[in-house]
Amino acid sequence: MHRKDSYALAVVIGRFSPFHNGHLALVRHALALADQVLIVLGSAAQPRTVKNPFLAAEREQMIRACLPDAAARLHFAALPDNLYSDQAWVTGVQRAVDASGAPATRVCLVGYEKDESSYYLKMFPQWRLEPFALTQGQVSATQVRDILFADLLETADGKTPATEDFATQPLALKKPDAGRDMLLASWLPAAVLDFIRAFRRTDAFEQLVREHTFLQTYRSQFVGLKYPPIFVTVDAVVVQSGHVLLVQRGAEPGKGLWALPGGFLDANERIADAVIRELVEETRIKVPAKVLRGSIKASQVFDHPGRSQRGRTITHAHLIVLEDSPAGLPEIKGGSDARRARWVPLAVARNMSESFFEDHGSILEHFVANL
Incomplete structure (x- = not known):
């Protein structure tokens, strides 16, 4: 039975990677405001990185271990990032709240504005925002x-x-x-x-x-530069007979993760030329360069500021659709800095979010969702 002066549900959104004393104070504040607390764990269903070193299940484990007396009042929803669609991400949060059964009029959002990444607090006007004040000098x-x-x-x-x-x-x-x-x-x-x-x-x-x-x-290498470099890269989404061509990275960052064939644009190179060059270097694909170029069906720029931890990196991705062949899929072999290359069924690749480098899963989904 809820208290008359409380909310039915307090929503707390964050990555909590890891869960520190400031986060603990935040969740305790939410528990004081509401009968139940829903913690939305961001950056779920992706591989470990320096920015997101802990899996969603591990972060839930940390939080529950810190609040054993509130176990029955804590609920969790693991939500993947969606760099290129805020609305898709917002919908995910809304679904998690709807599943709780709490009346919309008795839901609050609890959070604090720490930097530009806190803009999400303004994306839920249907819930009252209950701000939380951080202690001066609180760690991040x-x-x-x-x-x-x-x-x-x-x-x-x-x-x-x-x-x-x-x-x-x-x-x-x-x-x-x-x-x-x-x-x-x-x-x-x-x-x-x-x-x-x-x-x-x-x-x-x-x-x-x-x-x-x-x-x-x-x-x-770039510390002290008046204008930090903006890198330009290319990626190839090569599809044939219901398969997509992927490479496994052989070096940091993202060593061991799967990626689209690609790399950095050379200074005196056109983007379309770079796509074909990187594709051939990394996969040794047995298809003539002229055929590869003629099979480009679409291209798209992916420019989210946080898409790469190396620095500001804008990629130009190209969809290459090869015609089905009685000979089967073209022969490939990992080359350059790729540990290996592999043809992966599209149905499998679209469920590999925990194994993809950077935003390559989102790039793949953009091109193949309507194939």
């Missing part, structure tokens, strides 16, 4: 991740790796020092700190340290 999840992954990789002679070292020599993982643990202990609830300590012993943690070090080293 970005700071926690930096402390968690930074300065833990070294070369055999004890130096910080350069970008080229990732491909040319073995790199060793250093043991975190006591000072780092003390800082994390001041920022994180005890249950989350326990989770982090166990996570450090996994292969996933080691790979994230490698990726964090690579990205920091890569981005350091």
Whole structure:
């Protein structure tokens, strides 16, 4: 039975990656306002990255461990990102709230405006916004991740790796020092700190340290520039006989993840030429370049500012539809920086969101949804 002065449901939206003391205060505030609390976990159904190192189920585990007395009042919905459709994302949140059965007039949204990423708080006018004031000096999840992954990789002679070292020599993982643990202990609830300590012993943690070090080293090349570079890349969505051509990345960032064949535009190259060049380099596809070019059916620019952790990267993706052949799918072989190439049934590829690099799943869906 609800209290007369409370909401039926408080909605809290975030990535909580990881769940820190500020998040804990936020959820406790929501519990004080409403009978039930729905926590919408963003960035679900995607691979581990430095920005999103923990799976949705792991983040739910952290939160529940921090609030055992409120277990019956906490509910969770894992929601994937949708970089190119705010309305699709908003609809996902609305569906999660509708499923709770709470009357719309007794639903509130609880949150705080930390930066430009908080614009989503204004996208639900049907619910009253209950703002939450952060404590001065409150830590951010970005700071926690930096402390968690930074300065833990070294070369055999004890130096910080350069970008080229990732491909040319073995790199060793250093043991975190006591000072780092003390800082994390001041920022994180005890249950989350326990989770982090166990996570450090996994292969996933080691790979994230490698990726964090690579990205920091890569981005350091551009520190101090008046105008940070904007990178231009190309990607090829090659389809034939109900299959799409994918490559597995062989290097950081995203080592081991599946991607569309593609890469950076050369300085003196036209975009269509770059698409064919990268496609051939990465897949060794046994189709003449003239046929590949003539099979381009559509193109689209994908330019979300957050689509790549390497920096501002705008890609020009091209749909290449090859005619069905009695000989079957063209022969392919991973080349360049691709570990391997593979023809994947479209029905399988469209459900590989947890294995795709950056926004390549969204790019694929854009082109093949209506094929």
